[in-house]
Amino acid sequence: MSSVSEALPSRPATAEAVAAGLRRRYAAEWRFRIYGMIAIAVALGMLAVLFATIIGNGWSAFRQTSVRMEIALDASEIDPGGARDPAVLSRADYEGRIKAALRENFPEVTKRRERRELYDLVSTGASYRLRDLVLDDPDVVGRSVEIWVPASDDVDMYAKGQISADVPEDERRISDAQIARIEELRRQGRMETGFNWRFFSSGDSREPELAGIAGALLGSFWTMLIVLVLAFPLGVMAAIYLEEFAPRNRWTDTIEVNINNLAAVPSIIFGLLGLAVFLNFFELPRSAPLVGGMVLALMTLPTVIIAGRAALTAVPPSIREAALGLGASRMQMVADHVLPLAMPGMLTGAIIGMARALGETAPLLMIGMVAFIVDLPRGPTDAATVLPVQIFLWADSPERAFVERTSAATIVLLVFLILMNLGAVLLRRKFERRW
Amino acid sequence: MALSYHAQPIRAAHQTATQAAPKMSARSVDVFYGEKQALFTVDLDIPEKHVTALIGPSGCGKSTFLRCLNRMNDVVDIARVTGEITMDGGNIYDLDIVELRARVGMVFQKPNPFPKSIYDNVAYGPRIHGLAANRDELDEAVFTSLEKAGLLKEVQDRLGQPGTSLSGGQQQRLCIARAIAVNPEVILMDEPCSALDPIATARIEELIDELRESYTIVIVTHSMQQAARVSQLTAFLHLGELVEVGNTEDIFTNPRDERTQGYITGRFG
Numbered sequence: 001m002s003s004v005s006e007a008l009p010s011r012p013a014t015a016e017a018v019a020a021g022l023r024r025r026y027a028a029e030w031r032f033r034i035y036g037m038i039a040i041a042v043a044l045g046m047l048a049v050l051f052a053t054i055i056g057n058g059w060s061a062f063r064q065t066s067v068r069m070e071i072a073l074d075a076s077e078i079d080p081g082g083a084r085d086p087a088v089l090s091r092a093d094y095e096g097r098i099k100a101a102l103r104e105n106f107p108e109v110t111k112r113r114e115r116r117e118l119y120d121l122v123s124t125g126a127s128y129r130l131r132d133l134v135l136d137d138p139d140v141v142g143r144s145v146e147i148w149v150p151a152s153d154d155v156d157m158y159a160k161g162q163i164s165a166d167v168p169e170d171e172r173r174i175s176d177a178q179i180a181r182i183e184e185l186r187r188q189g190r191m192e193t194g195f196n197w198r199f200f201s202s203g204d205s206r207e208p209e210l211a212g213i214a215g216a217l218l219g220s221f222w223t224m225l226i227v228l229v230l231a232f233p234l235g236v237m238a239a240i241y242l243e244e245f246a247p248r249n250r251w252t253d254t255i256e257v258n259i260n261n262l263a264a265v266p267s268i269i270f271g272l273l274g275l276a277v278f279l280n281f282f283e284l285p286r287s288a289p290l291v292g293g294m295v296l297a298l299m300t301l302p303t304v305i306i307a308g309r310a311a312l313t314a315v316p317p318s319i320r321e322a323a324l325g326l327g328a329s330r331m332q333m334v335a336d337h338v339l340p341l342a343m344p345g346m347l348t349g350a351i352i353g354m355a356r357a358l359g360e361t362a363p364l365l366m367i368g369m370v371a372f373i374v375d376l377p378r379g380p381t382d383a384a385t386v387l388p389v390q391i392f393l394w395a396d397s398p399e400r401a402f403v404e405r406t407s408a409a410t411i412v413l414l415v416f417l418i419l420m421n422l423g424a425v426l427l428r429r430k431f432e433r434r435w
Numbered sequence: 436m437a438l439s440y441h442a443q444p445i446r447a448a449h450q451t452a453t454q455a456a457p458k459m460s461a462r463s464v465d466v467f468y469g470e471k472q473a474l475f476t477v478d479l480d481i482p483e484k485h486v487t488a489l490i491g492p493s494g495c496g497k498s499t500f501l502r503c504l505n506r507m508n509d510v511v512d513i514a515r516v517t518g519e520i521t522m523d524g525g526n527i528y529d530l531d532i533v534e535l536r537a538r539v540g541m542v543f544q545k546p547n548p549f550p551k552s553i554y555d556n557v558a559y560g561p562r563i564h565g566l567a568a569n570r571d572e573l574d575e576a577v578f579t580s581l582e583k584a585g586l587l588k589e590v591q592d593r594l595g596q597p598g599t600s601l602s603g604g605q606q607q608r609l610c611i612a613r614a615i616a617v618n619p620e621v622i623l624m625d626e627p628c629s630a631l632d633p634i635a636t637a638r639i640e641e642l643i644d645e646l647r648e649s650y651t652i653v654i655v656t657h658s659m660q661q662a663a664r665v666s667q668l669t670a671f672l673h674l675g676e677l678v679e680v681g682n683t684e685d686i687f688t689n690p691r692d693e694r695t696q697g698y699i700t701g702r703f704g
């Protein structure tokens with residue numbers, strides 16, 4: 001039988017054992033740190049690649065080529081009656097005036113095929129531009145006007161260097177003759193590439209050079225407004241009731257489990273629900289931000305409730321006891337003390353939920369928000385589409401000029417998402433700092 | 436033995452805590468947390484305008500008993516209280532819970548001021564109970580309470596600052612001022628000094644002694660010295676049972692129960 005002092009290692013033995021193991025311990029820690037840094041580097045690298053691709057592809061869409069033209073607005077052609085009647089003015093042959101102006105600029109073009117190629121240099125939207133000008137100010141009839149009209153998408157692509165003249169003629173969408181005319185226009189100072197305001201001010205179009213995201217942006221705005229109005233108050237109230245007032249029993253347990261399950265339901269299911277209930281049963285308008293907002297609100301609701309409950313649970317119990325101990329009713333305790341402390345967390349949850357809803361496409365496809373809509377929606381019941389659906393539609397279009405627009409719309413969507421998340425962070429920080 | 440000690444003529448003129456009229460009474464109070472029983476048939480009278488100390492080792496049920504007196508255990512879903520607790524002869528379960536808690540204030544172990552200004556902390560009770568008709572009355576209630584809690588001088592020129600910016604001892608006095616502002620009859624204190632340093636503790640103890648003139652106070656404490664210093668009546672609890680109750684002096688000089696003897700001499704607990 002050994003004594004206690006013999007059983008225990010002597011002091012130098014402990015020191016040796018520690019010293020022997022130290023290297024290994026530090027090596028393990030060092031390896032762990034390296035793994036962590038590699039993981040972060042990979043994640044950041046992927047993000048950088050994503051941003052670089054999207055911005056690289058989409059940047060050029062923020063610039064658009066236009067052509068300066070002098071157009072003679074002969075009174076005999078535009079307004080034979082001379083009454084300046086808007087109905088007559090709006091029906092006049094503006095396309096013909098533009099074609100005439102083009103022919104005048106290039107008198108050497110005479111053959112039919114060459115003429116058609118010449119006309120293709122400017123966008124079909126040029127005639128609308130001219131019509132709007134005349135309708136705004138009928139006094140210009142009879143005079144000659146100088147206007148900038150959008151170039152057609154292929155010319156724009158060439159001007160921005162996306163179509164190269166080095167490619168054999170039959171492999172590009174623009175002919176040698178057209179290139180010669182473009183260069184001529186440039187030399188005359190009649191063709192310039194500037195900021196693409198139209199991209200932010202007009203709705204969708206079949207012509208890439210005329211297409212813009214204004215309609216989709218407005219549609220997203222109305223949809224998000226409906227989501228905010230429905231999901232935030234409902235979610236906050238449900239969270240408060242469940243967390244602060246509801247008794248703990250089988251019913252509330254079931255509700256809790258189901259809310260958590262709802263948060264994991266694929267979003268397209270909510271679209272099917274919207275189709276079946278809101279459209280087919282309640283017969284609400286198709287393609288409307290109202291219905292889209294309702295569907296997305298349903299999708300966001302579980303997120304808001306879960307975040308809200310987490311924020312409420314995070315309020316220290318000592319604050320609740322302090323209020324109750326003073327004789328505050330439950331309602332007073334919640335309204336005066338718990339809610340103000342939980343609000344930043346609830347807002348953060350709501351904003352993150354909304355950000356998810358803003359990027360959502362699938363459920364909106366089910367309720368018809370995928371339609372081709374040119375007019376800007378003026379209210380939540382007008383037919384509209386939203387940004388991610390617009391991206392989806394453009395990504396599907398064959399024209400080369402839609403490629404850059406798809407990326408540009410993605411940039412805009414990303415900017416909004418980043419702004420919303422930034423807003424959530426700032427809100428949280430502002431309220432946390434108060435005390 | 437203790438009885439004969441009480442009967443000594445020299446003490447008869449001076450009313451002792453055990454003889455004072457009870458403000459609150461507990462009769463065969465049992466408390467269960469789910470399946471676990473935390474208190475076993477506790478009978479205790481709390482004398483009016485005296486300080487009653489509840490002492491005992493950790494987990495003996497002294498805080499649980501304290502929280503029965505203003506029905507704070509109602510908040511805990513699984514807690515169940517049986518038996519009878521009366522205040523001024525009426526069952527506290529016949530009172531509305533808001534009224535009961537307005538009459539029986541509470542100060543907690545950890546100072547828990549609201550994350551609001553010092554003024555709003557004290558004004559909260561009078562506001563929710565409608566005790567002040569106008570701003571002047573509210574101001575007066577706040578100043579009087581801060582004065583009584585011995586905090587006014589330290590904070591009068593920064594009433595707008597958050598209550599959480601005060602030191603620990605000041606925060607606890609703010610919580611006492613907040614409780615006093617409702618003008619309760621009974622103040623329950625759950626180890627009010629356990630998070631404080633000795634100097635802050637001394638200030639609170641002085642304060643408790645002053646408050647005894649106007650309020651009935653029940654204090655839970657870990658420190659036997661504190662119980663001896665501030666209380667007139669001491670109740671010793673052990674494993675959920677009320678072992679012994681008596682005048683503080685008697686408990687500490689002449690305990691009747693072996694377990695009390697063991698606890699106060701530091702053999703366990």
